[in-house]
Amino acid sequence: MPKPNVRDQLITASLATLHRKGFNATSVQDITDAAGVPKGSFYNHFASKEALGVEVVRLYSDWAARLDASVDDPALPPLERIRRGFAAKVDANVKAEFACGCLLGNFSTELSAQSEPIRQEVSASYADWAAGLQTLLVQAQREGALAADENAAELAQAMVDAWQGAVLRSKAEQSRAPLDRFMKTLDKRFLQ
């Protein structure tokens, strides 16, 4: 396996720290320590911590979209794929003991007013995510598994919003209850 270059190493190694501690509480020193590279090398690869932050949002979104392979399994019914996608996110939050939440949500609240490049990347990640959900909702409508008069685009966005709120609460309460509540809301109020 080729050795990852220092730039990739900085992005990968900083993800866990930025996810757990947040952007402003993480120093460049924390990042270079996590990557095991000299502090001075950071600015050879990134113009700023903000520039790294944009890349970390991208990496995180890719990771989050691939948490459960069955989400991509065309043999499964579309609503089941949606449920499994969220269930995999519930499991990841439980495993992290609610210490991290969703990086997109964290950066939304912490950085939207502080960094326009990061805000735009976060916004693009939400759009990709919602578009994927929308595709599955439309397929469910074609198959008669979801009411035909639902606005699939709006429903997909509302599900993303409600998920973000549930993760935020699970972090505040240090509890899985908000995540379990979301899964019930998903079945009872969204996917009818």
Add this chain to the structure above:
Amino acid sequence: MPKPNVRDQLITASLATLHRKGFNATSVQDITDAAGVPKGSFYNHFASKEALGVEVVRLYSDWAARLDASVDDPALPPLERIRRGFAAKVDANVKAEFACGCLLGNFSTELSAQSEPIRQEVSASYADWAAGLQTLLVQAQREGALAADENAAELAQAMVDAWQGAVLRSKAEQSRAPLDRFMKTLDKRFLQ
């Protein structure tokens, strides 16, 4: 009117800064500047920025609960009081041009893993808020305006969660669309 003491002045003056910039991006100097008092005086009144943060959560929660007086008007139907309470929050976010979001949500993502005293205060604020919504939901059930088989406690919590997600998204998108979507979700999916 009596002159507010310096402690109260620090709490009141720091609220807007902490709401807009977040906790870790706000220095003690920012806070004493906002309050117009010497930096050195801060530690005469608070053991730490964290101790001030707890008081700011309390002040913010009181303010948020009183955004629209009609929420407390017993002459209005309970579901209408719930709608007006959220509509007032929508207006406040639009007025702030989506730069601030909800302080409870912001601190939930930024500080839950960093400060146990602030996390506990935020959690207590959510509990108070949900309890108020629950009381109105139970009243609506008694009056036949809401299905009797709804679990009012769970529904109240789910509404708080969904609201937090909508505010977080409105900050990330710099748009009122997620807030308008929440108001529709409230009527279509929660208050049926």
